[in-house]
Amino acid sequence: MYEFDWSSIPGALPFLVQGMYISLEITAIAIVVGIVWGTLLAMMRLSSVTALSWFAAGYVNLFRAVPLVMVLLWFFLMIPHMLESIFGFPRGSDMRLGSAIAGFALFEAAYYSEIIRAGIQSVSKGQMAAANALGMTYGQSMRLVVLPQAFRNMVPLLLTQGIILFQDTSLVYVSALADFFGAAYKVGDRDGRLVEMLLFAGAVYFVLCFTVSQLVRYYQKKLKTA
Amino acid sequence: MIAINKVSKHYGAFQVLTDCTTHVNKGEVVVVCGPSGSGKSTLIKCVNGLEPFQSGEITVNGVSVGDPKTDLPKLRSHVGMVFQNFELFPHMSIVENLTVAQIKVLGRDKPEADEKGIQLLDRVGLKVQALKYPGQLSGGQQQRVAIARALAMDPICMLFDEPTSALDPEMINEVLDVMTELAQEGMTMMCVTHEMGFAKRVASRVVFMDHGHIVEDDLKDAFFANPRSERAQQFLAKILHH
Numbered sequence: 001m002y003e004f005d006w007s008s009i010p011g012a013l014p015f016l017v018q019g020m021y022i023s024l025e026i027t028a029i030a031i032v033v034g035i036v037w038g039t040l041l042a043m044m045r046l047s048s049v050t051a052l053s054w055f056a057a058g059y060v061n062l063f064r065a066v067p068l069v070m071v072l073l074w075f076f077l078m079i080p081h082m083l084e085s086i087f088g089f090p091r092g093s094d095m096r097l098g099s100a101i102a103g104f105a106l107f108e109a110a111y112y113s114e115i116i117r118a119g120i121q122s123v124s125k126g127q128m129a130a131a132n133a134l135g136m137t138y139g140q141s142m143r144l145v146v147l148p149q150a151f152r153n154m155v156p157l158l159l160t161q162g163i164i165l166f167q168d169t170s171l172v173y174v175s176a177l178a179d180f181f182g183a184a185y186k187v188g189d190r191d192g193r194l195v196e197m198l199l200f201a202g203a204v205y206f207v208l209c210f211t212v213s214q215l216v217r218y219y220q221k222k223l224k225t226a
Numbered sequence: 227m228i229a230i231n232k233v234s235k236h237y238g239a240f241q242v243l244t245d246c247t248t249h250v251n252k253g254e255v256v257v258v259c260g261p262s263g264s265g266k267s268t269l270i271k272c273v274n275g276l277e278p279f280q281s282g283e284i285t286v287n288g289v290s291v292g293d294p295k296t297d298l299p300k301l302r303s304h305v306g307m308v309f310q311n312f313e314l315f316p317h318m319s320i321v322e323n324l325t326v327a328q329i330k331v332l333g334r335d336k337p338e339a340d341e342k343g344i345q346l347l348d349r350v351g352l353k354v355q356a357l358k359y360p361g362q363l364s365g366g367q368q369q370r371v372a373i374a375r376a377l378a379m380d381p382i383c384m385l386f387d388e389p390t391s392a393l394d395p396e397m398i399n400e401v402l403d404v405m406t407e408l409a410q411e412g413m414t415m416m417c418v419t420h421e422m423g424f425a426k427r428v429a430s431r432v433v434f435m436d437h438g439h440i441v442e443d444d445l446k447d448a449f450f451a452n453p454r455s456e457r458a459q460q461f462l463a464k465i466l467h468h
């Protein structure tokens with residue numbers, strides 16, 4: 001029988017909390033940037049300007065057809081080089097967090113844009129016509145009439161995608177960045193207590209994600225009855 | 227006020243409008259009727275440029291709608307439109323529905339827009355509903371709000387696309403009453419409707435459409451007394467016996 005030994009957790013808590021902070025930071029920034037960029041992509045995709053809609057379609061299909069972990073690796077390898085050569089950043093500065101955030105944001109935008117596109121299309125055409133008929137420009141109609149309704153319908157899906165993103169942040173271990181998962185792994189490896197640390201990390205992910213997804217459900221119910 | 231001259235429109239090979247010519251003078255009420263699919267909605271949406279058309283010309287108050295140089299949002303801001311399905315903005319309160327375009331399009335300040343909005347709600351008998359949301363109102367009430375919303379922009383003319391056909395019968399009259407009052411005050415109106423009672427009461431002329439053509443364009447009395455075309459006769463017989 002394997003003897004569990006949880007004693008390395010209490011001492012490692014500050015380190016783990018720091019890791020959690022990094023995971024949440026990546027998640028939050030990637031969600032915000034992903035939604036903003038995703039909204040623009042969705043609007044381009046639906047636009048009647050062929051060049052824009054092709055660009056958006058190409059972007060979305062490209063990012064949805066490659067594994068996330070590969071995108072992250074590209075960014076880890078490319079971004080430091082680019083910043084060094086373009087902006088003269090000192091060689092060897094630590095850009096892993098920045099690269100990770102950029103990678104996630106651009107990758108997630110592809111997924112968000114599909115959710116948002118469906119959301120925009122779920123708003124009846126008559127709403128756009130009514131806004132236009134009142135003299136609103138395309139931009140005003142989108143901003144004041146169509147997007148608020150689209151987002152209200154989309155909040156559950158956007159949050160669910162956010163939960164997936166939070167779980168996926170663990171993939172930054174490929175760059176040895178100490179996010180929550182990376183931190184747990186390092187502690188477990190150091191103390192020879194990998195099994196315990198990974199179980200603990202799994203439990204924390206579970207509790208967080210489960211709680212948020214219950215909140216999403218609650219919101220969804222409220223939305224339906226409203 | 228509205229002049230439609232030889233307007234044609236097609237979707238691919240499908241001809242929706244063929245050489246449509248008619249007009250609405252200032253202060254006139256013109257009723258447009260015809261069987262389903264005859265192109266009534268399409269024609270009225272061409273008037274404020276919601277639908278593009280391929281040939282012909284439409285001018286509203288002297289401004290050409292089809293001209294690419296025309297500032298369409300500006301033109302639409304003083305052409306009111308009322309839709310079959312109301313199209314109130316469900317995420318805004320009733321009073322916000324009436325003020326949003328006044329503020330964002332006409333640049334009025336909020337107190338002024340609110341005052342105008344409340345005054346128009348009062349006029350359509352819905353002042354007490356100002357803070358509710360569209361979903362909480364009946365169809366007839368929503369359509370009256372939609373009319374008030376259009377009036378809040380101080381339109382020079384109003385377009386109606388079957389404003390009562392999505393309503394339960396008992397709610398039709400409350401909407402027609404508002405429209406009748408508007409007509410009697412001298413508003414220039416182009417109304418797609420099958421409410422022949424309304425047409426008899428307030429219309430100056432009746433336009434009858436079939437298969438994308440304007441088949442009849444007569445003074446009201448002439449139209450109801452003896453429509454010239456067989457299609458219009460059949461149509462009237464059917465509708466008046468209902």
Ligand SMILES: Nc1ncnc2c1ncn2[C@@H]1O[C@H](COP(=O)(O)OP(=O)(O)OP(=O)(O)O)[C@@H](O)[C@H]1O
Pocket residue numbers: 237240242260261262263264265266267268269
């Ligand atoms: N986007 C579109 N693409 C192709 N055909 C269309 C489109 N919109 C309308 N049509 C066709 O154009 C014709 C005229 O439509 P329109 O809505 O103007 O008719 P209508 O007279 O308003 O009918 P109704 O009384 O049912 O409202 C119809 O046959 C319709 O199927």
Ligand SMILES: [Mg+2]
Pocket residue numbers: 266267268388
């Ligand atoms: Mg119609």
